[in-house]
Amino acid sequence: MQFEVWAPEAGSVRLQCDGVTRALERDPERPGWWRGEAEARDGSRYGFSVDDGPVLPDPRSRRQPDGPDGLSAVVDHGRYTWRAEWTGRPLPGAVLYELHVGTYTPEGTLDAAADRLEHLVELGVTHVELMPLCPFPGRHGWGYEGVSLWAVHEPYGGPEALKRFVDRAHERGLGVVLDVVHNHLGPTGNYLPSFGPYFTDTHHTPWGAAVNLDAPGSDEVRDYFAQSALAWLRDYRIDGLRLDAVHALADTRACHFLEELSRAVDALATETGRPLFLIAESDLNDPRVITSRAAGGLGVHAQWNDDFHHAVHAALTGEAQGYYADFAQDPLAALAKTLTGGYFHDGTYSSFRGRRHGRPLDRSRIAAHQLLGYSQTHDQIGNRAQGDRLAALVSPGLAACAAALTLTSPFTPMLFMGEEWAAGTPWQFFTDHTDPELADAVRRGRRREFAAHGWREEDIPDPQDPATRDRSCLDWSEPGREPHARVLDWYRRLIALRHERPDLTDPDLAGTKVAYDRAARWLAFRRGDIRVAVNLGPEPAAIPLGTRPARVLAAWEPVEAPGADGALRVPGESAVVLVQE
Structure with missing residues (x-):
């Protein structure tokens, strides 16, 4: 197995692997890099000594079985057999x-x-x-x-x-x-x-x-x-x-x-x-x-x-x-x-x-x-x-x-x-x-x-x-x-x-419309046909949503859909999500 480490200012680098120490050579193709071969397997413990200093863990160590101060361990990623057939999940639409x-x-x-x-x-x-x-x-x-x-x-x-x-x-x-x-x-x-x-x-x-x-x-x-x-x-x-x-x-x-x-x-x-x-x-x-x-x-x-x-x-x-x-x-x-x-x-x-x-x-x-x-x-x-x-x-x-x-x-x-x-x-x-x-x-x-x-x-x-x-x-x-x-x-x-609702994952930030009342402490916003209303005040609030028919999708406290006056009556410290038909 080949070991390598970047130590550009070193005069010498030694590898210790499974108790055996050997000198590494400069890599002629990559300035500052040192490399060398050693027998190793998954789990082999190793470290590097720079200029005859203490044996230290590999900067690119894949495993530290004894913590940050211990020797590194070889990891053969090919030993693990993946079970899941996974094609990924993108960020848009994520929670x-x-x-x-x-x-x-x-x-x-x-x-x-x-x-x-x-x-x-x-x-x-x-x-x-x-x-x-x-x-x-x-x-x-x-x-x-x-x-x-x-x-x-x-x-x-x-x-x-x-x-x-x-x-x-x-x-x-x-x-x-x-x-x-x-x-x-x-x-x-x-x-x-x-x-x-x-x-x-x-x-x-x-x-x-x-x-x-x-x-x-x-x-x-x-x-x-x-x-x-x-x-x-x-x-x-x-x-x-x-x-x-x-x-x-x-x-x-x-x-x-x-x-x-x-x-x-x-x-x-x-x-x-x-x-x-x-x-x-x-x-x-x-x-x-x-x-x-x-x-x-x-x-x-x-x-x-x-x-x-x-x-x-x-x-x-x-x-x-x-x-x-x-x-x-x-x-x-x-x-x-x-x-x-x-x-x-x-x-x-x-x-x-x-x-x-x-x-x-x-x-x-x-x-x-x-x-x-x-x-x-x-x-x-x-x-x-x-x-x-x-x-x-x-x-x-x-x-x-x-x-x-x-x-x-x-x-x-x-x-x-x-x-x-x-x-x-x-x-x-x-x-x-x-x-x-x-x-x-x-x-x-x-x-x-x-x-x-x-x-x-x-x-x-x-x-x-x-x-x-x-x-x-x-x-x-x-x-x-x-x-x-x-x-x-x-x-x-x-x-x-x-x-369920595509309006809630609409990527257009400019499409969100907001209204609020400082004194009554309510805020409502619209995303397509979805309306969201939160009443942060302790008292019930009448939030004007317009006369277009709406249906409640979720509510923290029981509420009724807006009446003929278009007002949604929300209990104090509560939230409602509606869809306008």
């Missing part, structure tokens, strides 16, 4: 479900999560979006401190478990999306700097030195991240990737890394005959991220739309701290603007940033499904002091309004696990750092952060306490009893309507 493997079940493994896939089929979602799976220190964590970007966290089950999960999802008609992190690596177990200039001081990020996308040596670094992304799509048959915080990818080159990556993904889609896609988490409100390459954009296929979340959250909760401030000034107007224009901040002043932010979307170039809409995510729940979900902040009726807004909006809807039954469990920030100093720094830093906002330190869960993770696990007894069962039925009905 995504964000899932954290470590807390979706008490077991916290991919196999245990796969045993719960039937719940998602019955719910009606089309794609499972897995939070990051790359190895990280310890057993439990969010996954955003991962290293070894080609490998699967061993406590989750390793590479074979991911294949089984994807296979079982595909057998049930579910696509799989994977959250990947290219903007930084974890603070421990990251050995890339020992091999080459993977990071640069030219730019700085919240995590320190930036990933080297534009300094000397960056060609190979860009290829490292791009090939890692393609490996998930090819070797594990993943259907799409969610790209974490692309605004932290510092790249001044004429061809941005995201443009290169989108081109490579599109080429792989053509090669495999499966629709593949990229979804960016972007704080830029820059439509160029999701504009096609042919039209001068970066060609990423979709992005998370935090503006929609912020507008919904401010309207329902009244919270006005931090980035909610601008949305809370006139929340229904903010919500109306995002429903019709995608971004709220489209060049407007952002008090949170102290400057103007964003630019308008060209609705003739951007399809509605290219923006993901959601009322809850891992970030928006887990980054609260106590990890409280929306259902813990508002009444059941208002939570039902959030579901209706999300699942009938022009955007591709996304749910966060447990949201569909108003889970009573929080989802808190938890870590399992093996370095005591780092663990203590994270603990103290989080408590300091919230103490600055008036929280008592003792009220902030200790991220390192195993009980914090345990509290965050879903309680699977809840969906079978009230009030959770009623919420679950509401979500199932709304998702079914989205699949």
Whole structure:
């Protein structure tokens, strides 16, 4: 078997494989690369020593059986026999479900999560979006401190478990999306700097030195991240990737890394005959991220739309701290603007940033499904002091309004696990750092952060306490009893309507028409023949829909179709979906 590694500044590189050490030779055709042959099989343990230093894991390791600090293991992807005949599932028309493997079940493994896939089929979602799976220190964590970007966290089950999960999802008609992190690596177990200039001081990020996308040596670094992304799509048959915080990818080159990556993904889609896609988490409100390459954009296929979340959250909760401030000034107007224009901040002043932010979307170039809409995510729940979900902040009726807004909006809807039954469990920030100093720094830093906002330190869960993770696990007894069962039925009905009614997946963002009443706190919008009305106020509201006959398709509380006066009478804190005949 041939082994290879990029170490451009090394004077010598040695391979240790199954206890046998041998020198590698420079590759005459690829500057900076070293290569050599060794006997190996699936599971063989190996690592590289640069300039007679310690034996380190392979930067492109496919498996880390003993965690980020251990030796790498050979993975023969050809050993797995795929069962599902899968031709893919595209993003248009999708409903995504964000899932954290470590807390979706008490077991916290991919196999245990796969045993719960039937719940998602019955719910009606089309794609499972897995939070990051790359190895990280310890057993439990969010996954955003991962290293070894080609490998699967061993406590989750390793590479074979991911294949089984994807296979079982595909057998049930579910696509799989994977959250990947290219903007930084974890603070421990990251050995890339020992091999080459993977990071640069030219730019700085919240995590320190930036990933080297534009300094000397960056060609190979860009290829490292791009090939890692393609490996998930090819070797594990993943259907799409969610790209974490692309605004932290510092790249001044004429061809941005995201443009290169989108081109490579599109080429792989053509090669495999499966629709593949990229979804960016972007704080830029820059439509160029999701504009096609042919039209001068970066060609990423979709992005998370935090503006929609912020507008919904401010309207329902009244919270006005931090980035909610601008949305809370006139929340229904903010919500109306995002429903019709995608971004709220489209060049407007952002008090949170102290400057103007964003630019308008060209609705003739951007399809509605290219923006993901959601009322809850891992970030928006887990980054609260106590990890409280929306259902813990508002009444059941208002939570039902959030579901209706999300699942009938022009955007591709996304749910966060447990949201569909108003889970009573929080989802808190938890870590399992093996370095005591780092663990203590994270603990103290989080408590300091919230103490600055008036929280008592003792009220902030200790991220390192195993009980914090345990509290965050879903309680699977809840969906079978009230009030959770009623919420679950509401979500199932709304998702079914989205699949049944073509107007709800119309890609024309400009086709959404909105009306609202600030004083009465109701908002209604039209998408083709579908009418959606939410009453966020405590008192019943008469919402004028016009005299055209309408039929109720779904209602949180019992309502009658509009009468001769064209008014829909909606109880307080309730939502209705209708079709006009």
